[in-house]
Amino acid sequence: MSKKKVLVAGGAGFLGSHLCEKYIENDFEVICMDNLITGNADNVKHLFNNPDFSFVKYDVTNFVHVSGKLDLVLNFASPASPIDYLKMPIQTLKVGSLGVHKTLGLAKEKGARYLLASTSEVYGDPLMHPQHEDYWGNVNPIGFRGVYDEAKRFAEAMTMAYHRFHNLDTRIVRIFNTYGPRMRLEDGRALPTFVGQALRGDDITVFGDGSQTRSFCFVDDLIEGIYRLSMSDEIYPVNIGNPAEITIKEFAEEIVSLTGSKSRIVYKELPKDDPQVRQPDISKAREVLGWEPKVNRTEGLKRTLKYFEELILKS
Ligand code: UDP
DSSP states (O other), X not given: OOOEEEEEETTTSXXXXXXXXXXXXXXXXXXXXXXXXXXXXXXXXXXXXXXXEEEEEOOTTSOOOOOSOOSEEEEOOSOOSHHHHHHSHHHHHHHHHHHHHHHHHHHHHHTOEEEEEEEGGGGBSOXXXXXXXXXXXXXXXXXXXXXXXXXXXXXXXXXHHHHHHHOOOEEEEEEOOEEOTTOOTTSOOHHHHHHHHHHHTOOEEEETTSOOEEEOEEHHHHHHHHHHHHHSOXXXXXXXXXXXXXXXXXXXXXXXXXXXXXXXXXXEOOOTTOOSOOOBOOHHHHXXXXXXXXXXXXXXXXXXXXXXXXXHHHO
16 A cells, blocks of 8 residues: 655755654645745755655645655745844745645645634734634734735635545644744854754743743644644644743843853833734644643753754764
8 A cells, every 4th residue: 555645845944844754654645845045954954855745845835746646745945043034024824824734735636625824913902811612813914924824814814724625534624832952043043043052052032021921833833743643533623732822031040040041131022913912822732632742841941942953063
């Protein structure tokens, strides 16, 4: 019997590259597709000699063709860090709309299951805490972050429309803040920025007074949750994240202490529409996927630091 075949759109990105590995380990043949605007072929180069892996440089906002059968489409194509989508607002909206449409069309054509990477950003600056999947969110459609948040909200609507109208077998994961090896040091997000600053001894730039909260999930836990969702029967969105909530100020202090850095914390203006709180309610993931995170922040941060230290040494 031939292996199951999965297309990972955005497969050379932070999460995509871990997914490529995960599905290869689980006996899938993997096609990794990425236009490399924020992804990096280095993230998957260790897979290039694997006969079950192939890489296609392609922008999924155009018609997507894959020859032969396809069992699963994982759509992880999008800029995902605030500075990236602020720099590329139109591409972000295009990949979240046209890219979702094209990859859904491909899944329909192939009779493949489709999993959409959605986000906690669909909850915006949430008025419900922690965020449960039933919450509809508080997003400013014309704000700077709207290009990402609204694209993902549209993507969810489009995915459900394909499910309801075309009977497509779909899954939606709402991903909360995630960290780990293969994040880009310069992607502007809190963790790589703080780690880079701490390792170089530069000031740590906390935005606002640092009282805003996030809940950080180690990448291996997240990937396991996504894998389980892709194998489950759950059609409606599922939050995957680590509920361990922390203020950004405490997070910065934790990184300073873990790195033994002499860096001091300085405070900069809070970006507009920056969510004040964020914490996933993962009761649904626990119930329907039997999943919960296993790696605590200290352990996860140690593994991530090791990656960044090696990266800095190499550069
Ligand atoms: N942040 C910060 N300093 C930085 C980068 C980010 O204080 O150099 C803050 C940011 O304002 C937000 C939190 O850290 O409140 C998490 O930001 P990130 O970009 O990692 O992800 P978000 O959850 O906002 O998408």
